[in-house]
Amino acid sequence: MDTGNTAWLLISAALVLLMTPGLAFFYGGMVRTKSVLNMLMMSIGAMAVVGVLWMVFGYSMAFGNDVGGGLLGNPGEFFGLKGLLLPEAKSGTAPATAFVAFQAMFAIITVALISGAIADRTKFGSWLVFAGLWATIVYFPVAHWVFAFDATDGSTVGGWIANKLKALDFAGGTAVHINAGAAALALALVLGKRRGWPKERMKPHNLPFVMLGAGLLWFGWFGFNAGSALAANNIAGVAFINTLGATCAAMLGWLLIERIRDGKATTLGGASGIVAGLVAITPACAYVGVWGALAIGLIAGALCALAVGLKYKFGYDDSLDVVGVHLVGGLVGTLLIGLFGTTSVNPASVDGLFYGGGATQLGKQAVGAFAVLGYSLVATLIIGFLIKVTIGFRVDDESEVTGVDETEHAESAYEFSDVRGGGSPIGRNADKIASKIPASASKEG
Structure with missing residues (x-):
């Protein structure tokens, strides 16, 4: 056991947990006044549901010994975290419990990310049912594909993307962001458009909330990315620095597009650019150098700023631009490892196309990214449709007009008195x- 590595992993787990309340404020500020509590509760509700499932069988499905050709971990191996709380249970040089806690936070925020696509019109109870089903059917298996590595002694077999395909994803570009972004698109299609969209302008009700949320996300994201080194070492430092640089560049890229296209650089654009940069650098943060990180951030900021307009072109109502930021940003960061990856910063990386490594890794990155995208999209369509035709997924028209805060929670965020x-x-x-x-x-x- 290494106490320094253990401390860093536990601190990182706490930082990643903070990201979910940060996301709640980020999303909550972007909706209308009558929906803010529901938006907060969808993120906090995901914490409750996924946290319980993770301890019962989720961790085992993600990190148990493979039972399905690299597709699924054994759900019963660590059922109820069996054997993992013992003093001798280790994960690398840290206690197994520290790794269990760290990965739990990834599962929670991945589910919470999806909620932004269906703001203003969702039944809270149906959302909780969806959260449990989606985590079980989609996230836990995909986490196994991407994050579960074969043991060096051959005692444990992991997922196919990590070990057979050998696509690189340091902290979750595929398992978290592409996964959640594809699911968000599917649910937006299942639930349909909000009343009045796109003719009615549905402005954010509290931009300070949005910027506060972006700041909390950025703070917590250092644990998300640098913590994925699972040690207090140079790789963690590389991931930390690249997370800073790429995010700064992405914010500038987004604001530049806004300035050229709309004539103004907005607060909402600045906050959105921050998140776009964080998303894009997540898979690449320990595999690229400084110039690669800055390039990834700048490209992601510009492309995501343009991508949020796709919903108007294609007619899907992604309320808070989860598709434009997380799906597109995740794809950008994952694919660009094939261009900017370099072994000079990390021997576990590869040399991408721009560093003399050819296009082979770019192809592997594409296969991994689109496999996760396709599986998540199809599985979410099925889960969402089944909930829709059984218990119902969307509130009725009257409730949507009144506001889901009042109809779903019997509360309002603000009291306006005469x-x-x-x-x-x-x-x-x-x-x-x-x-x-x-x-x-x-x-x-």
Whole structure:
């Protein structure tokens, strides 16, 4: 056991958990006033459902010994985390429990990411059912494909993308972002458009919330990426620095596109550019050098800024641009490893096309990325449709007009009281105060 590695892994797990409340604020600020609580609860609800499933059988499905040709880990091997809480249970140079906790946070936020595509119109109970089914059928198997590596002594067999295809994904470009982005597209198609979209402008109700959420995501993402080194070492430092640089470049890329296209650089664009850069550098953060990271960020920021407009062209209502940011950003980062990858920063990397390595790795990256995209899209369409025709997935028209906060949670985020009838001392005494104001003062305003 290495206490330094253990401490870093536990801290990183806590940082990644913070990302889900950060995502809740990011999404919550972008919806209308009448939907903000529901948006927050969809992220927090994912924490509850996925957290329980992960401890019961999710970890075992993702990291248990393979039972299906690289497609699935043994669900019963670590059922209820059997044997993993013992002092001698290890994962590398850290306790097994630290790795279990770290990977749990990935599972939680992947499910939460999907919720942004179906804002303003979703039944909360149906969302929780979906979260459990999708995590079980889609995320846990895909995590096995990408993150479960064969043991060096041959005692454990892992997933096909990591070990047979050997596509590179350091921290989750495929398993998290492409996976969630494809699922978001599928659910947007299953639930259909919001009432009034796209004719009605549905502006973010709280841009400070959006920027706060982006800041929390960025902070937590250092644990997401650098923590994936699973050690306090130079690789973690490389991932940390590249995460910083790519995100900065992506924000500039997004704002540049906005300035050219719309004439203004917006707060929403800045926050969205931050997330686009974080998404794109996730798979590549420990496999590219500084110039590669900056290029990936700049390209992702510009392409994602353009991609969010695709929903108007093709007519799918992805409420908060999960497809444009996470699916497109994840594809950009995953594929560009095949161009910018370099063994000079990490022997476990490959030399991409721009570093004399040819196009072989680019092909492997494409196969891995589109395999996850296709599986997630089809599986989510099936899960979403089954929920739709059984318990119902979308609220009725009246509830959507009233607002899902009130109809789904019997609450509202903000209480707007009449000045004369409000609960404040000034509101209760408004008539008395007004009667004492001199007429001359009233006339003067």
